[in-house]
Structures are given as C-alpha cells and as structure tokens.
Amino acid sequence: MAQRHMNRAARRRAHKDRRRTGRATRTAVTLGATTALGLGLLGGVGAARAESPLDALGDLGGITALLDNDMIKDFIEVCQNPDGSTPVPDVEHPPVAVADCSQSTGGTGVAVVLPDSVEIAPLLENYKVPDDTAIVGGKNMIEMVSGLALGGSSIVEVPYYLGTFKSYDAVLKAATAEPELATKDTCVSPNGSRSNPFLGSCLLNTKVKKNQDLNAPARKNAIKVAEYLTNGKFDPAALGQGAPSGTATVKGDGMKVALAMRGGHATAVADTLFGLPGVALAGADHGQTSTATSQLGFATALNMDTDQIKLTYFGQELDFTKLKSNDLVSGLAGDQLGELDEIEKLQKSIPALKEVSCYGVNTTATAEGLGTCSNYLGTFDYYQDLRAAKAGESRQTQYGLTDVSSLVFGNDALLKQFGLLGGSESTAFMDSLLPALTSEDQRLKFAKDFVRFTQDVRTENVMEQAADADGNLLWVDADGRPVAKDATGALPKMQVKQRPVMIPVMVQAKNDDGSGKVDENGKPVMVQDKNADGSLKFEEKKDSTGTTVMENVTETVTAAWLTSDYGLREPITIEWMGQKIVLFPAVEVNGTTRPNLIGAPEITKIVNDSGKGLLPKVSLVQIDNAFGLGTLSLDNPFDPITTIKSYLKTVTLDDDLKEINKLVQPVIEDAASGLVDDAKSGLKDIPNTVTDSLSGLGGTTPPSGAGDQEQRPTALTSGVLDNRGSLNGQSGQDSQDDQDGQAGTRGLEDSAGDQSGAPTESLGTPSDSGSQDENKTESAQTGTSE
Numbered sequence: 147m148a149q150r151h152m153n154r155a156a157r158r159r160a161h162k163d164r165r166r167t168g169r170a171t172r173t174a175v176t177l178g179a180t181t182a183l184g185l186g187l188l189g190g191v192g193a194a195r196a197e198s199p200l201d202a203l204g205d206l207g208g209i210t211a212l213l214d215n216d217m218i219k220d221f222i223e224v225c226q227n228p229d230g231s232t233p234v235p236d237v238e239h240p241p242v243a244v245a246d247c248s249q250s251t252g253g254t255g256v257a258v259v260l261p262d263s264v265e266i267a268p269l270l271e272n273y274k275v276p277d278d279t280a281i282v283g284g285k286n287m288i289e290m291v292s293g294l295a296l297g298g299s300s301i302v303e304v305p306y307y308l309g310t311f312k313s314y315d316a317v318l319k320a321a322t323a324e325p326e327l328a329t330k331d332t333c334v335s336p337n338g339s340r341s342n343p344f345l346g347s348c349l350l351n352t353k354v355k356k357n358q359d360l361n362a363p364a365r366k367n368a369i370k371v372a373e374y375l376t377n378g379k380f381d382p383a384a385l386g387q388g389a390p391s392g393t394a395t396v397k398g399d400g401m402k403v404a405l406a407m408r409g410g411h412a413t414a415v416a417d418t419l420f421g422l423p424g425v426a427l428a429g430a431d432h433g434q435t436s437t438a439t440s441q442l443g444f445a446t447a448l449n450m451d452t453d454q455i456k457l458t459y460f461g462q463e464l465d466f467t468k469l470k471s472n473d474l475v476s477g478l479a480g481d482q483l484g485e486l487d488e489i490e491k492l493q494k495s496i497p498a499l500k501e502v503s504c505y506g507v508n509t510t511a512t513a514e515g516l517g518t519c520s521n522y523l524g525t526f527d528y529y530q531d532l533r534a535a536k537a538g539e540s541r542q543t544q545y546g547l548t549d550v551s552s553l554v555f556g557n558d559a560l561l562k563q564f565g566l567l568g569g570s571e572s573t574a575f576m577d578s579l580l581p582a583l584t585s586e587d588q589r590l591k592f593a594k595d596f597v598r599f600t601q602d603v604r605t606e607n608v609m610e611q612a613a614d615a616d617g618n619l620l621w622v623d624a625d626g627r628p629v630a631k632d633a634t635g636a637l638p639k640m641q642v643k644q645r646p647v648m649i650p651v652m653v654q655a656k657n658d659d660g661s662g663k664v665d666e667n668g669k670p671v672m673v674q675d676k677n678a679d680g681s682l683k684f685e686e687k688k689d690s691t692g693t694t695v696m697e698n699v700t701e702t703v704t705a706a707w708l709t710s711d712y713g714l715r716e717p718i719t720i721e722w723m724g725q726k727i728v729l730f731p732a733v734e735v736n737g738t739t740r741p742n743l744i745g746a747p748e749i750t751k752i753v754n755d756s757g758k759g760l761l762p763k764v765s766l767v768q769i770d771n772a773f774g775l776g777t778l779s780l781d782n783p784f785d786p787i788t789t790i791k792s793y794l795k796t797v798t799l800d801d802d803l804k805e806i807n808k809l810v811q812p813v814i815e816d817a818a819s820g821l822v823d824d825a826k827s828g829l830k831d832i833p834n835t836v837t838d839s840l841s842g843l844g845g846t847t848p849p850s851g852a853g854d855q856e857q858r859p860t861a862l863t864s865g866v867l868d869n870r871g872s873l874n875g876q877s878g879q880d881s882q883d884d885q886d887g888q889a890g891t892r893g894l895e896d897s898a899g900d901q902s903g904a905p906t907e908s909l910g911t912p913s914d915s916g917s918q919d920e921n922k923t924e925s926a927q928t929g930t931s932e
Contacts, residue, residue, distance in 0.1 A: 223259040223390050243390035245404075252399030253416065253423050260407040263388030263456045266464065267372075268314040281305055281474075288313055288371075291469075295374035296336060296367055299474045306350070310336045311371055317460070320368035322382050323361040328354050338364030375469060376462035384461030392430065400424040400440060405450060405499070409433040417441045419507055426511075429499050434514040443506010443521065444592065448499040448583065449513035455496050500586035502529070505548070505593060516586060524550035524593060533586070535605045537700055544735070546598035549711070553593055555774035555802050560592060578737070589736045594711035596772070600735050601706060608699040612641040643699040648684040651675040707733045709740040715768040715777070717741045722762035726750045774799035 225247035243259040270287035277283045281301075285293075285308060293308030311317045320338050333341045333348035338361065343353060352363040372380040392406030400416025400423035410430030415438070417424055424440030429448040438445040457464040502517035504510060505524060512518040512532075519529040527546040535541060553560045558572040575591070582588040612620045620639040623629045629636050654670040655663040663671040675683040687695040718729040718741075728748040730741035767780040776796030782789055 222261065223394075225257050226255065242392075244393040244395075246393065246395040249395065249397040250399075250402070251397075253401050253418065255396035255398075255402045255414075255416075257394035257396045257404045257412075257414075258406070259390040259392050259394050260405060260452065260455065261388050261390045262408050262454060263458045265385070265388075265458050265461070267317075267459050271313045281308070285309060286312070288317065291374050292317075292367075292371050294469065294472055294474070295370045299472055301474065304474060307336060310367060317368045317371050318385070320361070320364040321372050321380060321460075323365055325359040326361050327357050328360045329356065331355050332360060334360060334363045336364065336367050372460040373462070375459040375464060375466060377465045377467065378462035381461055384458075387461065388456075388458070394428075398424070398426075400426065402426045402438075402440075403428070405429040405448075405452075407431050407450060407452070407455075410450070411435045412447075413437045415439040416445075424506065424509070427501075428511075428513075430514070432515075436511075436513040438511040439509065440504075440506055441508040443509040443524070444503070444590075445506070445509040445511040446501045446503045446583075446590065447511035447513040447516075448501045449516040449586075450499040452496055453498040497580075497584040499583060501583045501590060503582075503590040503592075504529075505590075521548070524548060524553075527595075527598075529589075535603075535700070535702070537605050537607045537698065540602050540604040542603070542735075543601045544598055547596040548593040549596050549772055550593060551773055552711075554806060555772070556594075556798055557796075559774075559802070582737075591736055591738065594772070595709065596712065597708065597710050598735060599706070599708055600733075601704065602733075604703045604705070605700050606703060608643040608701050609640045610643040611638040644696040645699050647687040647695045647697045649687045651683040651685050705733075706744065707735065707742045708744045709733065709735050709742060711738070711740065712770050712772050713743075714741045715770050716765065718767060719765035720762050721752060724752050726752050774802045 223243040223245040225245040245257040245259050247255050247257050267288075270291070272286070274286045275283055275290055281304065289309040289312055292310040293304045293306075296307035296310060297303035297305075311320070316337065323338070331343055332354050333343050333351040334354050335341075335351045340360065341348075341351070347353075354360050354363065369380045391408060392410040393412070394404035394406040395413045396402040396404050397413070397415040398417040400418050402414035402416040402425070404412040404414040404427075406412040406429070408431050410433060412428040412430040413436070414426040414428040416426040417440070419442035422442055424442050425444045426438040426440040427446045427448060428436045428438040429450040429452075430436040431450040431452075434449060436447040436449055438447040500516065502511055502513050502519050504519040504521040504527070506521060507524065508522055510518075510520045515532060515534075517530060517532050519527075521527045525548055527544070527548045529542070529544040529546075531541040531543070533539075533541060554562075558574055560575055563573050563575050578588065579590065582590045614620060619631070621629050621631050621633070621636040622639045623633070623635055623637065626639075628639075651674065652672045653675045655673045657663050665671055677683050689695055714730060717732050720727045720729070726749070728750075730743055731745045731748050732739045733742045733745070769778040769780075771777065774797065776793055776798065778789075778793045780789065
C-alpha cells in the first residue's frame with residue numbers, strides 16, 4: 147500500500163507539472179507547426195490554387211498568352227506529364243528541339259522549347275473576314291491581303307485582285323519561282339496561270355512575249371503580297387529562321403516548368419516532401435544552361451531574352467502600318483482593326499525572364515551567366531551573381547540566415563499575402579513578383595533575414611584629365627564649357643582612361659626538324675609566340691581600317707556589409723554643431739535598403755543652419771522585431787506610456803498564433819482521433835494478449851478438462867490489469883486511485899468482453915488470486931506500476 151500511495155503522490159506532482167508546462171508545450175508545438183506550414187504552403191498553396199504552373203507565378207502576361215495563343219501553338223515544342231515528349235530516335239541525328247517530360251513522375255510538369263521568331267503567314271489562311279463585310283467578306287487573310295497589296299485603295303481594282311493568292315504556299319511558290327522563258331506569246335494572270343492570247347489580246351492579264359520570263363508577273367505580285375505586312379524587303383533566305391531549338395526537361399513529382407530557346411538547356415526538378423510539392427522553374431537561352439531543383443520549396447533559374455521573340459510575315463518582322471493606312475480597309479473593316487492591335491500588343495508585351503532565387507527545405511538553382519543560389523531548411527541561404535563585370539554595377543556574393551517564421555508572423559507575412567492566416571493588406575511579395583521575374587537587377591524575397599553578410603564588388607571606370615593633341619590638359623567650368631586653367635572656378639575636364647586591347651601573337655608550331663607542324667587535316671597548329679625572356683607575346687588589336695582598338699580601364703572596389711531585416715529600420719542620423727553624422731549607413735541588398743551594421747560612420751558638413759544648434763538632432767529610431775513582436779518607435783522618448791501603447795498596437799504574435807491554431811487544429815484533431823481509435827483497439831486486446839503470454843510461465847494453469855471453465859488471472863496478471871485499468875479510467879484523480887483501479891479494470895473488461903472471449907466477471911483485484919500469497923501480489927503490482 148505504501149508503494150501505491152507513493153505512486154499516487156508522484157502522479158499528483160506530474161499532473162501539476164503538466165498543467166504548469168502545458169502552455170509552453172502548446173506554444174512550442176504551434177511554433178513548430180509554423181515551420182511546416184511556412185515551407186509546405188510556400189511550395190504548394192500558390193501552385194495548388196492555380197490551373198497551370200504558369201498561373202501560379204502570377205500574371206506572366208506575354209509568356210502565358212504566347213503559349214495559349216492558337217496562332218503560335220504550332221511553332222513550339224511542348225510536352226506535359228509525360229505524353230508529348232519529343233522522341234530522339236537517332237543519337238547521331240537528334241532533333242534540335244527536345245521537350246522531355248519522360249522523367250516527370252507526377253504532379254504538374256510543362257517543358258517548352260520556344261522559337262525566337264514566329265512566322266504567322268501560314269496561319270492567316272485559316273482566318274476569314276466576316277461574311278457580312280462588304281467586298282472582302284468570306285475571304286481569308288491571304289486572299290484579302292492579295293487584293294489590298296495589288297489593288298491599293300481602289301474600289302475597282304481590289305475586287306479584281308482579291309483572292310489572287312489563296313494560301314501561304316501559293317505566295318511562296320510564286321515569289322521564289324525560277325525564271326522560265328516563254329516559247330511563244332502567252333497570257334499570264336496575276337497568280338501565274340497561263341492561257342493563249344485571243345485575237346492577239348490578253349485582256350486584263352499580262353502578255354508575255356516569246357523568250358521573256360513567264361514567271362515574272364506572278365513573282366512581282368507575290369513579292370508585293372509578301373511585303374505588304376512588313377516594312378522590309380522579301381528575302382527567301384529569312385524564311386525558316388528562328389525555329390525552336392534547345393532542350394527543356396522536367397523531372398520529379400512536384401510542380402516544374404522548363405523553358406528553352408536558341409539552343410538553351412533548361413532542367414527543372416521538383417519533388418514532394420510530406421505530400422507537399424516543390425516548385426521549380428528553369429529557363430535557358432543563347433546556348434546556356436539553367437537548372438532548378440526543389441524539394442518542398444521554390445527554386446527559380448531563368449535567364450531568357452524572351453522579349454526578343456518576334457512575329458514575322460514571310461521572314462520579316464510583322465508591321466501593320468500599310469494595312470491600317472489603307473482607306474478602303476478603314477471604311478470596310480474598321481471594327482476588325484482592333485484585332486491587329488492585339489497582335490502587335492502581344493508581340494510587344496512579351497517580357498524577358500531573368501531571375502535566380504531559392505527558398506525551402508532543399509532548393510538550389512543555377513542560371514549560367516546570371517546567378518546561382520541555394521537555401522536549406524528555409525534558413526541557410528547563399529547567392530552569387532554570375533554576370534560579367536560591368537562599369538557602374540556591382541556583383542555580390544551573399545551568405546544569410548533567413549527567418550522561416552516570417553512566413554507566418556507579422557503584418558506582411560508571406561502566407562498572409564497568399565490570403566491565408568487572416569490575410570494581409572500588404573502585398574509586397576505579389577507586387578514584386580513580375581518585376582523580379584523580368585529584371586536581372588531584382589530578386590524574389592520570400593522570408594526576412596535574421597542576418598546577411600554581403601561581399602559587394604563594384605566596378606568603376608578609371609578617370610583621368612583630358613588633354614588636347616599637344617598634350618595640354620583641358621579645363622572646364624561648372625557647366626562643362628572650356629575655360630583657361632587660371633579662370634575662376636576652373637575644373638579639370640575628366641574622361642575615362644583607355645588602353646589598347648592586347649591580343650596574343652600566334653605562330654605556327656615547329657616540328658623537331660624545324661618544319662611547320664600541321665594537324666591530321668593538314669591545317670597549321672598554332673601556338674602563342676614568346677618573347678626573348680620566355681614571356682608570352684601580345685600585340686595591339688587592330689580593326690579593319692588598321693586603327694588600334696581601345697578599351698576602358700576599370701578598377702574594382704570591394705565592400706563588406708552586414709544587414710538584417712530586424713533591429714534598426716533606418717540609419718541613425720545625428721545633426722550637431724554644423725556636422726551630420728550617419729551611423730550604420732544604408733546599403734541596398736536584394737532590393738531592400740537596410741543599415742549596414744558594420745559600416746563606418748559617415749560625417750558631412752551641413753551647408754545650411756539647420757544643424758548648428760546647441761542640442762543635437764537625432765533621427766527617428768525604429769526597431770523591427772521578429773516573431774510578430776512588432777516595431778518599437780522611439781519618436782517620443784519622454785512619453786514611455788504612449789510609446790509602449792503604440793508598440794503594442796504593432797504586435798501581431800497573439801493574433802498570428804490564433805490564426806495558425808485555426809489552420810492547424812483540424813489537422814491535429816484528425817490525427818489525434820486516429821491515434822485514439824488505434825489506442826482503443828489495442829487496449830481491447832490487452833487482457834487476452836497478456837494472459838496468453840503469461841500462461842506459458844506457469845502463472846495460470848487451467849485444470850484438466852476445464853475447457854469450458856473460466857480462467858482466473860494470476861497475481862501478476864491482476865497487477866497488470868489493475869494498472870492498465872487505472873490508465874483507462876480517471877487516473878488523474880485521487881479518489882479514483884483509492885479504488886485500486888477496480889473501476890478502470892472493470893471498464894477495460896467490459897470493453898474487451900465482446901471481442902476477447904474473456905470472463906464476463908471482473909478480472910479482479912489482488913484478492914481474486916487466492917492461490918498466490920500477498921507478497922507476490924504486492925511485488926507484481928510494484929513492478930507493473932514502476
């Protein structure tokens with residue numbers, strides 16, 4: 147009994163401890179859930195709500211319209227999950243455009259190989275003018291253009307020439323026809339059909355005399371038709387240019403999009419984790435490679451000049467100026483001219499795709515010529531700018547610790563911008579989505595930074611004072627006008643310093659016998675020449691006129707920045723005694739301006755009298771906090787009560803936790819319900835399972851021939867069932883403990899009776915096992931309780 151009282155006391159202390167730690171435990175569970183919610187919903191919410199992967203990225207405008215436009219679908223290679231993959235039947239002669247979805251094992255995947263120009267002339271024959279349109283009604287666009295190109299604005303000539311050419315092939319055949327000499331006088335119609343003269347006359351057709359080119363009249367007309375919707379000249383060599391080329395590959399069971407053009411190689415790999423998809427976008431152009439890999443997160447590697455895609459008409463860039471300026475068209479089909487505007491707008495609205503960004507559990511992305519990044523667990527972040535150095539621009543390498551909780555905490559939390567967790571009035575991420583995807587100078591920012599170290603390498607031109615042909619230094623005034631050196635306010639005239647471009651001097655390699663070395667094809671083997679001291683020889687590069695090619699002299703300036711999205715929101719500015727001191731001067735990192743925590747103070751002289759008082763002027767100090775703990779503004783340090791009230795209004799932690807609980811609670815309840823059902827099912831089988839297990843130890847020996855008799859539990863069995871029963875009953879209350887687990891055991895027996903075939907009477911207390919002594923009973927109970 148002493149042991150039993152000790153157990154009850156221990157349970158009371160444990161119950162108090164559970165109550166004391168309950169709030170902390172629930173808070174920890176909630177905070178832990180935010181990580182799963184943040185990473186999971188980041189990868190899945192936007193995509194799951196969209197009808198296509200492109201819709202999940204927001205309004206991509208021209209690209210989305212390009213893929214959905216019936217006029218253009220015939221000019222791209224597309225595959226989707228995994229049907230439609232371009233076959234590669236011959237390794238030695240593979241297709242130039244490969245859209246491969248064969249490794250897409252689920253989810254949503256789209257691989258597209260785009261052309262760099264789209265020839266729309268073949269499609270115009272499929273579009274007809276409305277039947278109720280005067281003169282041109284019912285004619286396709288090629289027929290109509292034929293009439294307008296050959297008949298101009300004449301109400302008489304246009305109907306005559308209308309339908310001269312009825313298809314793209316007919317125009318192309320006539321425009322590229324080789325000369326054919328006539329063997330006799332022949333009548334040739336505008337489209338090239340031939341007939342014999344009637345009484346020596348061809349009426350409205352053209353008469354081609356013997357030994358003249360029979361194809362000339364139709365060729366002339368076809369070229370007019372081919373040039374009518376362009377500002378250029380018809381060039382057969384331009385036809386067929388800009389066809390799709392490159393490889394676009396999607397892999398995995400997440401959401402992935404791969405775009406390629408002009409020989410680019412794009413691979414998007416996205417996998418699910420915990421049933422939630424990763425999102426990967428890859429785009430490559432100009433023979434470069436882009437790869438994006440995502441496992442529960444978002445990875446983007448886009449480096450495509452898709453803004454250079456052009457719509458062409460017989461090989462020349464599309465231009466509707468002649469068509470719109472035709473008075474006959476304006477009068478007869480003015481309502482249809484709006485469709486032409488839409489086609490032109492489509493061409494001009496296609497943006498470039500320039501973005502490298504990573505965020506999630508396991509995400510990496512590399513776009514050759516643009517950048518590379520990685521992010522792990524939504525916390526460990528890396529980014530490097532891979533663009534070539536350019537004067538006046540910076541190239542950065544960054545290492546950061548990102549705050550995954552910022553996906554759910556704070557007024558501008560990312561998931562709130564997606565319409566979850568109560569929503570948000572701020573849509574900073576969504577507003578910056580399209581600009582970031584279409585500009586190489588901006589990056590998507592999914593989460594805030596705890597801390598970020600940036601190495602900024604800026605390239606600048608080296609400046610020098612200009613001089614005239616005689617070597618005399620030049621001077622200018624404040625407006626840049628030339629002045630004498632000793633003139634008042636004279637300033638040096640500065641210019642970018644230049645130097646000749648040096649190229650290696652190449653000579654033919656020599657064999658041991660001194661003869662010139664050649665390769666297996668008989669071509670000379672060239673090597674770089676050397677100076678007498680053994681150093682490599684260079685010479686100045688010359689252009690076609692023999693003039694030396696010059697290049698600007700540049701230098702690089704490297705800076706180290708340490709920034710955070712928390713702490714000081716702005717640099718601290720102090721104006722005092724005619725001086726202005728800026729502590730933690732601001733720098734721009736990933737489109738956000740933040741104080742550089744390791745930046746040296748900047749001191750400047752104040753020109754006006756605003757900062758010459760005896761008391762210093764200090765700028766507004768605002769401190770941002772993580773985890774939804776708001777922003778502290780020290781704008782009125784002498785009124786702490788107002789300051790605290792204002793601060794508390796910015797704290798969102800409590801509301802954020804409530805919203806998270808609303809989102810998580812149904813999931814937890816469903817999971818808990820399943821666990822309870824499993825536990826009940828298991829507890830029902832315990833009496834027979836334990837009894838059967840112990841019977842082999844001799845604790846219970848059924849009498850001979852007692853197959854129909856009840857099997858009474860041993861003391862050990864009773865102890866187990868006693869404590870099991872108390873677990874099933876009101877074990878947290880002392881009054882229930884005083885009943886020695888009888889009610890709990892009885893409840894256990896009742897619940898198990900229907901299934902186990904155990905005795906219907908109580909499975910007992912220690913007194914039921916009369917065949918065992920009390921010491922063994924107490925020992926069994928003690929062991930089981932412990």
